[in-house]
Amino acid sequence: MKLQQLRYIWEVTRHNLNVSATAQSLYTSQPGISKQIRLLEDELGIEIFARSGKHLTRVTPAGQAIVDLAGQVLRTTENIKQIAQEHSDERRGSLSLATTHTQARYALPPVIHAFRQKYPDVALHMQQGTPKQIAEMVSEGQADFAICTEALELFSDLVLLPCYRWNRCLLVPKQHPLTRVQNLTLEKVAEYPLITYVFGFTGRSQLDDAFHAKNLTPHVVLTAADADVIKTYVRLGLGVGIVAHMAIDPQEDSDLVALDASHLFESSTTKIGIRRGTFMRSYMYDFLQRFAGHLDRDVVDAALSAGPRHEQGLFEDIELPVR
Numbered sequence: 001m002k003l004q005q006l007r008y009i010w011e012v013t014r015h016n017l018n019v020s021a022t023a024q025s026l027y028t029s030q031p032g033i034s035k036q037i038r039l040l041e042d043e044l045g046i047e048i049f050a051r052s053g054k055h056l057t058r059v060t061p062a063g064q065a066i067v068d069l070a071g072q073v074l075r076t077t078e079n080i081k082q083i084a085q086e087h088s089d090e091r092r093g094s095l096s097l098a099t100t101h102t103q104a105r106y107a108l109p110p111v112i113h114a115f116r117q118k119y120p121d122v123a124l125h126m127q128q129g130t131p132k133q134i135a136e137m138v139s140e141g142q143a144d145f146a147i148c149t150e151a152l153e154l155f156s157d158l159v160l161l162p163c164y165r166w167n168r169c170l171l172v173p174k175q176h177p178l179t180r181v182q183n184l185t186l187e188k189v190a191e192y193p194l195i196t197y198v199f200g201f202t203g204r205s206q207l208d209d210a211f212h213a214k215n216l217t218p219h220v221v222l223t224a225a226d227a228d229v230i231k232t233y234v235r236l237g238l239g240v241g242i243v244a245h246m247a248i249d250p251q252e253d254s255d256l257v258a259l260d261a262s263h264l265f266e267s268s269t270t271k272i273g274i275r276r277g278t279f280m281r282s283y284m285y286d287f288l289q290r291f292a293g294h295l296d297r298d299v300v301d302a303a304l305s306a307g308p309r310h311e312q313g314l315f316e317d318i319e320l321p322v323r
Helices: 003-014 019-026 030-044 061-088 101-107 109-118 131-139 204-213 227-235 282-291 297-305 308-315
Strands: 049-052 055-059 093-099 122-128 145-148 158-166 168-173 194-197 220-224 240-244 256-260 268-275
Touching: 003 019, 003 030, 003 061, 019 030, 055 061, 093 131, 093 282, 101 109, 101 122, 101 145, 101 227, 109 122, 109 282, 122 131, 131 145, 131 158, 131 268, 145 282, 158 297, 168 227, 194 227, 220 227, 227 240, 227 256, 282 297, 297 308
Parallel strands: 093 122, 093 145, 194 220, 194 240
Antiparallel strands: 049 055, 145 268, 158 268, 168 240, 168 256
């Protein structure tokens, strides 16, 4: 059994059993991958993949167990490399972040700017996606940290570190009737067409829950994953925007009026998700504390070593900052 063979079966499953696409991603030949998979199956005496002719059709039950273990072996191998690199040069390496547009555009820039100044030889990679895609990237080892508000709880192999609380505001053009309302209520907001986040993005679930609790059906005319897109259509007069407060830029958005809506909706919590068993480099700890000051090395290590049932209790006494 070779490490290369384990990598091949792992990558083939990640590429939906497409051996050709796997070969391209690994810069090798399709026949070579097929041959190594066959040799591994012959050695183990079982089929990892079911076939129709030359095509792989599905992962067998025994094969799935082997693929899962192969993933663990590959992650352990990567950790060994990281340990060696840590001891050879703790200021060199890479850090991959998976996050949403709102975090990438509004929360992360000052953190990344300061981090790059201290660690110019650490390569930063940022991937954007839906919260579920973001969590999957970290769960499957494609990224180090997942930074978002929704969906992380769905993945039991992720350690969740609460970072900060935030709420929403309404965005309207100047002279909009809501700018003259002294006591803003959900009933008043529900009278207008709304533009907000796609369900599953940036605390959208709390927004929907607030309307449902009042037996109101919001008239959502447009949804988007990107706060800047929401602003564009507010400017066109399509409706009232509901966005994260952090997504307001006083200068760039000076043509719009931001109305505080924190009394209308429950606050949301942005979290960082880290796959259990991740080897933490020194600069990774530094990044976490720059993003959320209470996440010092001791707190992070305690969370990474705690079981899923005890993890949340570590943060019960921490007052999360509000942004």
